[in-house]
Amino acid sequence: MPDIHPSAVVADGARLGDGVVVGPFCVIGPEVEIGAGSSLKSHVVVEGRTSIGENAQIFPFASIGHQPQDLKFKGEKSRLVIGRNALIRENVTVNPGTEGGGLVTEIGDRCALLAGSHVAHDCRIGHDVILVNNVMVAGHVTIGDFVIMGGGSAAHQFVRIGAHAFVGGLTGLENDLIPYGLAMGDRASLAGLNIVGLRRRGFEREAIHALRHAFRDLFGEGAGTLKDRVDAAATAHGGSPLVDEVVAFLRAGGDRAVCTPRAGEPGSRG
Structure with missing residues (x-):
């Protein structure tokens, strides 16, 4: 059975797996599904048609599944899907999809979204991805497995980042980054291969x-x-x-x- 703090608000219809812990002042919407063993520390909001896999750890003031920051969004029934063993730290925001992007935002297993990071609508993020503090991922971005984006970096709309690539801190990535590539600079250039990661x-x-x-x-x-x-x-x-x-x-x-x-x-x- 879930363990829900008396101050939390869990809407009728929300589905919480065995052992889910919902801490103080959390708010969970009616179409949310959270997998077994997950923990919402406190002041976490999960809304929309959001599915979160088993053993997620979500820290205070994360906002997960609220409507996308897209002025074309008209309330369509879009979704947000987050895989198993997610680590979502403080002040993270993740938005669902839009009609223009397939109606879904997807994040794979074992991803770490560190404090202040943002994943916009219609993104497709693979497994074992790390977004360090204050990373900004714009809409329709695709990120392969084992990618690391350094603190304060940003990915432009529709950018593709190949598997095992590394984006340096404070880098603005405007163009596609090849698998195993290393991007650096305020306006990114290809600085070589991610040999350390390999x-x-x-x-x-x-x-x-x-x-x-x-x-x-x-x-x-x-x-x-x-x-x-x-x-x-x-x-x-x-x-x-x-x-x-x-x-x-x-x-x-x-x-x-x-x-x-x-x-x-x-x-x-x-």
Whole structure:
């Protein structure tokens, strides 16, 4: 059975799993579902058609599932889905989807949204993602597994961030960041590969070397369009899973351009 503090307001219809703890002054709406073992510390508000997986830890003054900050939103029945083992710290805000983005915002398992971070409408966030304090993720952003966004960084609307990428603190990311990429700067440039993250997660040396060579072919000095370079990298280094993932990401394309090294900077600082 849930453990609900007397000062909390839990609307009829809300579904709380076994062992859920609802602390003082929390408010939970009628269409909310919270998985077993989760804990809402105090002053947490969860509204809308929101589903939160098992063992979530949600800290004071988080606002989860309130209507999106999109002036086109007209009250459509959109959803917010958060996976298992979420860590949601103080003052975090997460919004559901809109009609223009598929009516759902999704956050995977084991994600950490640290104090003051914001996830806007229609975002798709993978598993094991960390948003450090005051990260701002605009609408329609896609973030792959194991991405880390440093404190105070921001992602522009419709940006794609590939798996295992790292966005430095205070970085403004306006364009797509390749998987395993490292973005830095107030207006982000591609500063190399996230080699530290690759090593920490146990990727083999041979796979990292292949990725380094492909990165230089893609973003180093030389002639040819990005498409030409992608094709050349696929031919030269195809068969390496990491390289294949970067090639697939670039070929898929998106609404934004690709984050590249600044002019005059080497394309292989990873």
